[in-house]
Amino acid sequence: MTDIDELMSIRQMCDAYDVTPRTLRFYEAKELLFPQREGQKRLFTKRDRARLKLILRGKRFGFSLEEIRQLLDLYHIGDQQQTQLQRTYEIARDRLRDMEAQRDELTEAIEDLREQLRWGEKVIASMSQEKDAAE
Amino acid sequence: MTDIDELMSIRQMCDAYDVTPRTLRFYEAKELLFPQREGQKRLFTKRDRARLKLILRGKRFGFSLEEIRQLLDLYHIGDQQQTQLQRTYEIARDRLRDMEAQRDELTEAIEDLREQLRWGEKVIASMSQEKDAAE
DNA sequence: ACGTATCTTGACGTTAACGTCAAGGGGCCC
DNA sequence: GGGCCCCTTGACGTTAACGTCAAGATACGT
Numbered sequence: 001m002t003d004i005d006e007l008m009s010i011r012q013m014c015d016a017y018d019v020t021p022r023t024l025r026f027y028e029a030k031e032l033l034f035p036q037r038e039g040q041k042r043l044f045t046k047r048d049r050a051r052l053k054l055i056l057r058g059k060r061f062g063f064s065l066e067e068i069r070q071l072l073d074l075y076h077i078g079d080q081q082q083t084q085l086q087r088t089y090e091i092a093r094d095r096l097r098d099m100e101a102q103r104d105e106l107t108e109a110i111e112d113l114r115e116q117l118r119w120g121e122k123v124i125a126s127m128s129q130e131k132d133a134a135e
Numbered sequence: 136m137t138d139i140d141e142l143m144s145i146r147q148m149c150d151a152y153d154v155t156p157r158t159l160r161f162y163e164a165k166e167l168l169f170p171q172r173e174g175q176k177r178l179f180t181k182r183d184r185a186r187l188k189l190i191l192r193g194k195r196f197g198f199s200l201e202e203i204r205q206l207l208d209l210y211h212i213g214d215q216q217q218t219q220l221q222r223t224y225e226i227a228r229d230r231l232r233d234m235e236a237q238r239d240e241l242t243e244a245i246e247d248l249r250e251q252l253r254w255g256e257k258v259i260a261s262m263s264q265e266k267d268a269a270e
Numbered sequence: 271a272c273g274t275a276t277c278t279t280g281a282c283g284t285t286a287a288c289g290t291c292a293a294g295g296g297g298c299c300c
Numbered sequence: 301g302g303g304c305c306c307c308t309t310g311a312c313g314t315t316a317a318c319g320t321c322a323a324g325a326t327a328c329g330t
Contacts, residue, residue, distance in 0.1 A: 022317095023319095061237070065316075089252070099244060116212075
């Protein structure tokens with residue numbers, strides 16, 4: 001709620017989000033984050049933290065940093081030109097479709113795997129059965 | 136249904152699954168696929184094709200080839216030792232949990248993005264409104 | 271003034287997952 | 301038997317996403 005919550009050092013960020021300094025600097029170089037500077041030291045804002053959360057989430061879905069960067073633009077829509085905004089919007093809409101498709105496929109894969117696991121249980125059961133009989 | 140369906144050349148595989156020869160050879164080197172040989176030429180079986188589908192699906196979820204390889208073992212459970220099978224089973228159970236968690240997170244992210252898109256629509260609408268007024 | 275802790279900018283190293291040649295064998299057709 | 305295709309095995313190149321030093325600025329406690 002105070003300045004401590006508003007601006008965080010690189011170390012605080014690392015502790016809070018379980019990333020390395022190198023990673024944060026890398027994301028800045030790739031224009032995914034835009035920390036302020038106090039002298040030469042980086043200070044990460046609430047906005048940077050929100051973006052970082054989205055980045056990490058995107059990575060868990062297997063998105064590339066470049067794909068994520070395009071999506072991030074949708075989340076700070078204020079400072080964009082009209083045509084650029086339209087483009088951003090369309091990219092996000094496409095990405096949404098991808099994500100929905102991915103979720104459907106994932107649901108399917110989960111079902112498949114569950115079935116395989118039921119199979120596995122049976123096989124394991126019958127194997128220990130045989131083993132019991134042999135003793 | 137004939138031999139043509141049973142065994143496929145590397146070229147046929149590439150056309151069928153939209154991958155390169157290099158990729159298939161790479162997957163074999165990493166022990167994800169085990170094509171038969173006719174002389175020195177590779178012949179891919181139905182089993183290889185099933186595995187390849189699972190590989191490509193896993194990749195779309197952002198899994199590494201190594202993670203995928205461990206899962207694949209569950210799908211050809213027949214030829215395993217009992218202890219090894221138990222281990223395979225546990226790995227698959229863990230992976231299932233990961234996938235369920237990922238799906239939940241994805242559902243959440245989809246909701247977030249949908250909301251952002253509604254926002255975006257509004258902003259775009261109001262911007263073209265302003266533009267109309269200015270003309 | 272000194273140590274130590276945290277930060278900075280290069281710059282080179284690493285891993286995964288392939289891409290991209292180079293050199294050569296085997297089959298088939300005219 | 302020359303040409304053409306498809307296949308093979310090395311072996312080196314590439315890209316993304318960082319890791320890992322090296323060398324130096326800045327600040328803080330004693």
